[in-house]
Amino acid sequence: MQKITSFLSLLFILFTMGCDDEEVARLTVSESLIEVAPEGVVSGFVVETDAGAWAITNPAADWVTLSQSSGTQSRALISLTVATRSLTPRTDTLVIRAGNAAPVNVVVSQAASDFLYQLAVNRVSADFSFQGGSLPMTVTGTAPRWTLTADAPWVELSQGEGVAGTASVNVVAAPYTGSQNRTARVTLSGEAAPASVIEVTQRASYPDYNTSPIDPDATGMGSTATELASRIKIGWNIGNTLEAIGGETAWGNPLVTENLIKLVKQNGFNAIRIPCSWNQYLESNATAKIKESWLNRVKQVVQWCVDNDVYVILNIHWDGGWLENHCTPDKQFENNAKQKALWTQIATHLRDFDERLIFAGTNEPNVENATQMAVLQTYLQTFVDAVRATGGRNYYRTLVVQGPSTDVEMTQKLMTAMPTDVVPNRMMAEIHYYTPFQYCLMSEDASWGKMFYYWGKDYHSATDAGRNASWGEEARLEELMGMMKQQFVDKGIPVIMGEYAVIRRTNLTGDNLKLHLASRAYYLKYLTQKAKANGLLPFYWDAGNMDANASALFNRKNNTVFDQVALDAIMEGAK
Numbered sequence: 001m002q003k004i005t006s007f008l009s010l011l012f013i014l015f016t017m018g019c020d021d022e023e024v025a026r027l028t029v030s031e032s033l034i035e036v037a038p039e040g041v042v043s044g045f046v047v048e049t050d051a052g053a054w055a056i057t058n059p060a061a062d063w064v065t066l067s068q069s070s071g072t073q074s075r076a077l078i079s080l081t082v083a084t085r086s087l088t089p090r091t092d093t094l095v096i097r098a099g100n101a102a103p104v105n106v107v108v109s110q111a112a113s114d115f116l117y118q119l120a121v122n123r124v125s126a127d128f129s130f131q132g133g134s135l136p137m138t139v140t141g142t143a144p145r146w147t148l149t150a151d152a153p154w155v156e157l158s159q160g161e162g163v164a165g166t167a168s169v170n171v172v173a174a175p176y177t178g179s180q181n182r183t184a185r186v187t188l189s190g191e192a193a194p195a196s197v198i199e200v201t202q203r204a205s206y207p208d209y210n211t212s213p214i215d216p217d218a219t220g221m222g223s224t225a226t227e228l229a230s231r232i233k234i235g236w237n238i239g240n241t242l243e244a245i246g247g248e249t250a251w252g253n254p255l256v257t258e259n260l261i262k263l264v265k266q267n268g269f270n271a272i273r274i275p276c277s278w279n280q281y282l283e284s285n286a287t288a289k290i291k292e293s294w295l296n297r298v299k300q301v302v303q304w305c306v307d308n309d310v311y312v313i314l315n316i317h318w319d320g321g322w323l324e325n326h327c328t329p330d331k332q333f334e335n336n337a338k339q340k341a342l343w344t345q346i347a348t349h350l351r352d353f354d355e356r357l358i359f360a361g362t363n364e365p366n367v368e369n370a371t372q373m374a375v376l377q378t379y380l381q382t383f384v385d386a387v388r389a390t391g392g393r394n395y396y397r398t399l400v401v402q403g404p405s406t407d408v409e410m411t412q413k414l415m416t417a418m419p420t421d422v423v424p425n426r427m428m429a430e431i432h433y434y435t436p437f438q439y440c441l442m443s444e445d446a447s448w449g450k451m452f453y454y455w456g457k458d459y460h461s462a463t464d465a466g467r468n469a470s471w472g473e474e475a476r477l478e479e480l481m482g483m484m485k486q487q488f489v490d491k492g493i494p495v496i497m498g499e500y501a502v503i504r505r506t507n508l509t510g511d512n513l514k515l516h517l518a519s520r521a522y523y524l525k526y527l528t529q530k531a532k533a534n535g536l537l538p539f540y541w542d543a544g545n546m547d548a549n550a551s552a553l554f555n556r557k558n559n560t561v562f563d564q565v566a567l568d569a570i571m572e573g574a575k
Helices: 002-020 225-231 258-266 292-307 329-349 370-389 408-414 474-487 510-533 564-574
Strands: 027-029 033-036 041-049 054-057 075-082 090-097 104-110 119-121 125-128 133-150 155-157 161-173 182-190 196-202 214-216 235-238 271-274 282-284 311-315 357-360 399-402 427-433 495-500 536-542
Touching: 027 090, 027 104, 033 041, 041 054, 075 104, 119 182, 119 196, 125 133, 125 161, 133 155, 155 182, 161 196, 225 427, 235 495, 258 292, 271 292, 271 495, 271 536, 292 311, 292 329, 329 357, 329 370, 370 399, 399 495, 408 427, 408 474, 427 474, 474 510, 474 536, 495 510, 510 536, 510 564, 536 564
Parallel strands: 033 104, 125 196, 235 271, 235 536, 271 311, 311 357, 357 399, 399 427, 427 495, 495 536
Antiparallel strands: 027 041, 041 075, 054 090, 090 104, 119 133, 133 161, 133 182, 155 161, 182 196
């Protein structure tokens, strides 16, 4: 029995000694503290062990995501992601265990955030011209709900609220007539989300150039439009000169001189129309300020006319087409602002001239329908209002407003009203007459028709019959003149026939040339005569060119008569 007891004691001692010699597993973790920024993080740590297996206890599973929470690798790279935010600081401890190794703790700590959700807009500013308009922006974010608000009524938003995701929103600014820039702020906000501010700026309209209006002055302004019209015998255009793009001489004519004005007056014309460009003489497109030097140059030419007792019609001509090619709703606001700025400056600078100076608002405004006509009416009304507002003699000055495309039929159809005016009987209408076009202006045949060389019942060619006018002859001419008489003259509104001419086809020869020139003289006399008989005031279009297919009456280089035949015909018609 004693031997058995001793043997068991020996076994116990050996067993105990074996237990004391068991190896402890190795466990190491590369990080003990992971600090997370408010916006979150993707980080990681390395677990190394020889225990054969490991596991991570994650009490922060609601905000800390691990790429792996257990495994059998001896070395594992654990990716740790914090994708959310917290309005208060938060900390939790990950516990890593492996076999009989002592557990290792990794503390994860995230700083407090000012917000929980992402919310952003891809625009920090919106800059508008005075015309207004729309600018796009994109809102993106995770906020469950967001709002956009503007702090000024002139700013509109196509969408004022939304939810998480992506949304396209337009910022819209209304047209603006003020003379000072204006600003507003659009704010994007959401609960527990960052706010963003879009700074909105709208530039002022052109400056108000009516800085020195004066009281109405009727001195030298006693005549009504009808009374003025009765004194205008026949008019002439200084064509392709002051309206020439590139400068007064850019289209081949010399500078206007007082000697030219005297030549025109001596040959029977007592009125001159001055087609004039202004847009190319601006100091700045942004301000529409006309250069003082150009205002003075135009004033000089007007002064020469008045000094020689010649009536003057001064306009804004084609001018690059900024107005007359854009009688459209989309350009209406912009062009009215510019029309006001230009006419205010022109009228102010020339305010002291007496009634012999007449202003004309446009030239040949391209209008083909009632919508465009409605826009043109606003341009003409702006012209009238701008001139009148400068005061002085301009308050009583006779003004000329143009029919649509200055076309007789279009005017008869679409121009059903004149602009309103603060003074009665101080307005004229204007049309131009180049009918038939194939005879008056066409210089080469086209697919739709051929040139006419001969016009008038007694001036058709028997040998060149294909070039006889086939429409637009005497009867039609009288019909069109009668339309304007009935629509305007009979109602006390004089009509300016601001342009008319027939090109000289001196490339013809022999009898054909002789017949053409006779036909041309007949046309000029007949049209001048019938226009005056119906109360229209004819102004011949002289562009200065003395080559073939041109219409010059005078040689401006030496101040002599160039086309005596045409001049005589016009004067015969004007008697």
